[in-house]
Amino acid sequence: MDELIPLENRLPAERAVRDAEATKRRILKAAIVEFARHGLGGARVERIAKAARTNKRMLYYHVGNKEALFLAALEAAYDDIRAAERKLNLEALEPLAAIERLVRFTWSYFVENREFLMLLNSENLHRARHLKKSKRIAAMNSPLIETLRHILERGVAEGTIRPGIDPLQLYISMAGLAYFYLSNASTLSVTFGRDLLSKAEMRRRLDHIVELVRAGVRA
Numbered sequence: 067m068d069e070l071i072p073l074e075n076r077l078p079a080e081r082a083v084r085d086a087e088a089t090k091r092r093i094l095k096a097a098i099v100e101f102a103r104h105g106l107g108g109a110r111v112e113r114i115a116k117a118a119r120t121n122k123r124m125l126y127y128h129v130g131n132k133e134a135l136f137l138a139a140l141e142a143a144y145d146d147i148r149a150a151e152r153k154l155n156l157e158a159l160e161p162l163a164a165i166e167r168l169v170r171f172t173w174s175y176f177v178e179n180r181e182f183l184m185l186l187n188s189e190n191l192h193r194a195r196h197l198k199k200s201k202r203i204a205a206m207n208s209p210l211i212e213t214l215r216h217i218l219e220r221g222v223a224e225g226t227i228r229p230g231i232d233p234l235q236l237y238i239s240m241a242g243l244a245y246f247y248l249s250n251a252s253t254l255s256v257t258f259g260r261d262l263l264s265k266a267e268m269r270r271r272l273d274h275i276v277e278l279v280r281a282g283v284r285a
Contacts, residue, residue, distance in 0.1 A: 090128045092118040097129075097139040102181035105188045106136050137196040140189060143182050144206055147175055151210055161221030162280060165236075168214075169279050173244045173272050183249055211237060221283070228285045236283065243275045 096117035100109045111132055115125045129135045154171055156164040176183055189196060197203055214233035221227025247254070251262045261267060 086128065089118070089120055089124060093120065093125055093129055093135075094139055094142040097135050098143055098181050098185060101136055101139050101188060102184035106132075106192065109136075111135070133196065137200060140185060140197060141200055141202055141206070143185050144203060147179070147182065148206055148210060150175060156213055156217060161217050161224065161227050162284065164217045165214075165283060166276055166280060168237075169240050169276050170272065172240050173275060176241075176244050176248050177268070180248070183245060186245075187249065218283070221285075225285055227283050231283055236279075239282075240275075240279060243278065247271055 093114065096114045097109075100114045100117070104110070109132070111122055111125060114135070115122050118125070125135070129138050151168070151171065154167055156168060159167060211233050214237055218227055218231050218233055218236070222229045247262070255262045262271070
């Protein structure tokens with residue numbers, strides 16, 4: 067209903083809160099792109115503020131210093147992929163179909179959100195120094211692993227999935243099969259003399275990952 071109320075008729079405090087939230091969203095979106103492209107060391111707060119249509123003073127007010135902004139960008143990036151995964155409604159699917167949907171989603175998300183991969187690369191260079199300070203990251207990621215656990219248990223009970231699969235290891239394998247390929251496609255293309263970023267090769271890779279994961283979990 068709030069959306070139907072003209073902006074000028076809203077209470078000043080409500081408008082201020084909405085404006086502040088919108089500004090913070092713009093800052094985090096701009097920060098993800100900047101840190102992904104330039105890393106923590108090369109990123110510039112001035113460019114982030116300009117891209118977010120704000121200034122450094124407001125940026126520091128909403129998020130904090132550069133280190134705090136980097137952590138906030140990481141948390142926002144993880145929050146985005148986890149939110150998208152929740153929309154897959156995996157629990158409603160037959161176990162093997164649910165696992166395939168998650169594989170295909172993970173590949174597509176990585177392809178469409180290269181900044182996410184580059185941001186992770188940057189944080190790994192820092193040995194997860196910033197994520198270790200996060201009070202949100204564990205709670206953000208645990209539900210996905212629990213969902214996978216339930217899917218695997220249901221598949222074992224139905225006889226479609228073999229027992230003994232660690233849901234965390236399974237997710238790491240799914241993500242890793244996509245992540246390594248996409249992060250290293252340029253060097254792999256030169257090394258093996260094939261354009262691994264062509265549409266045909268990308269389709270071939272996704273089909274291979276799906277086949278590999280299904281074969282690995284199937285009873």
